[in-house]
Amino acid sequence: DTAVSQTPKYLVTQMGNDKSIKCEQNLGHDTMYWYKQDSKKFLKIMFSYNNKELIINETVPNRFSPKSPDKAHLNLHINSLELGDSAVYFCASSSLGAPGAFFGQGTRLTVV
Amino acid sequence: AQSVTQPDIHITVSEGASLELRCNYSYGATPYLFWYVQSPGQGLQLLLKYFSGDTLVQGIKGFEAEFKRSQSSFNLRKPSVHWSDAAEYFCAVGPSNTDKLIFGTGTRLQVFP
Numbered sequence: 001d002t003a004v005s006q007t008p009k010y011l012v013t014q015m016g017n018d019k020s021i022k023c024e025q026n027l028g029h030d031t032m033y034w035y036k037q038d039s040k041k042f043l044k045i046m047f048s049y050n051n052k053e054l055i056i057n058e059t060v061p062n063r064f065s066p067k068s069p070d071k072a073h074l075n076l077h078i079n080s081l082e083l084g085d086s087a088v089y090f091c092a093s094s095s096l097g098a099p100g101a102f103f104g105q106g107t108r109l110t111v112v
Numbered sequence: 113a114q115s116v117t118q119p120d121i122h123i124t125v126s127e128g129a130s131l132e133l134r135c136n137y138s139y140g141a142t143p144y145l146f147w148y149v150q151s152p153g154q155g156l157q158l159l160l161k162y163f164s165g166d167t168l169v170q171g172i173k174g175f176e177a178e179f180k181r182s183q184s185s186f187n188l189r190k191p192s193v194h195w196s197d198a199a200e201y202f203c204a205v206g207p208s209n210t211d212k213l214i215f216g217t218g219t220r221l222q223v224f225p
């Protein structure tokens with residue numbers, strides 16, 4: 001009965017590969033997000049989707065492409081992975097107009 | 113520019129002692145304010161939030177925070193810390209109509225028995 005679940009929890013991959021991280025929420029929320037936490041624990045928003053529509057797209061390389069097949073899912077696809085992409089990626093969800101996001105457990109991505 | 117400052121990178125307290133974690137923000141409009149906790153290897157859990165009304169808000173796990181507009185602060189407090197409170201604590205601000213949260217750099221709390 002996990003509220004926001006991400007898979008995989010850990011991902012180790014080589015430079016140049018393409019990988020995806022999946023996120024699902026069962027809270028009935030209409031807005032989902034991807035945040036990136038770097039090695040210094042700094043958290044920054046990457047994307048926000050509301051009802052499958054892109055709302056926020058921060059300055060993120062276009063190698064990162066979010067996809068929302070429905071309101072409960074927001075996946076993150078990363079092309080041509082680089083060493084600097086190594087980080088923990090958090091998915092989150094909330095209801096628009098009721099701030100306070102629920103976060104998933106995070107996916108620790110390591111690019112070697 | 114919008115920003116959140118958590119001046120203390122690392123705080124160490126003894127179990128049973130009181131705790132105050134500082135948070136200052138810079139925000140153009142009336143902010144929504146949040147405190148999150150991240151235990152090792154875990155995601156972020158919302159401790160409490162402030163939108164309006166009573167400036168002293170109660171959260172989960174015995175935490176409370178006080179909004180002081182004049183000081184642009186939203187400090188987190190707990191009267192008696194437990195060893196299980198050891199974690200990273202993040203203060204965040206957001207606008208009133210979306211959830212683009214701006215996070216502080218976090219304060220790592222260590223608790224000694």
